[in-house]
Amino acid sequence: MSLTQQPLGGTTPRREAVPFAFVAEADRFRSNVTPPPRERPSWSQLAGRALIGLTVVAGLVGSLLLGMPALESPKAPSHAQQAEASDGR
Numbered sequence: 066m067s068l069t070q071q072p073l074g075g076t077t078p079r080r081e082a083v084p085f086a087f088v089a090e091a092d093r094f095r096s097n098v099t100p101p102p103r104e105r106p107s108w109s110q111l112a113g114r115a116l117i118g119l120t121v122v123a124g125l126v127g128s129l130l131l132g133m134p135a136l137e138s139p140k141a142p143s144h145a146q147q148a149e150a151s152d153g154r
Contacts, residue, residue, distance in 0.1 A: 106114075
């Protein structure tokens with residue numbers, strides 16, 4: 066159980082008014098501390114990233130080329146083949 070302390074004089078506490086300009090200024094506050102500059106990647110890092118990218122692209126292209134025959138719909142057999150199959154019954 067928490068007890069609230071009443072101010073002297075028996076009145077209820079009231080909130081102090083905050084000027085709107087102060088609240089608006091707080092939203093625009095920017096720090097004057099600049100972060101350290103980012104390190105530039107070395108040539109070996111750039112080459113490694115390029116090789117990884119090329120490997121991913123080559124894998125996608127290869128899977129597309131190998132998967133294309135599986136995506137094709139089967140061609141309907143010609144009428145001559147159907148007639149020969151029915152004659153053999």
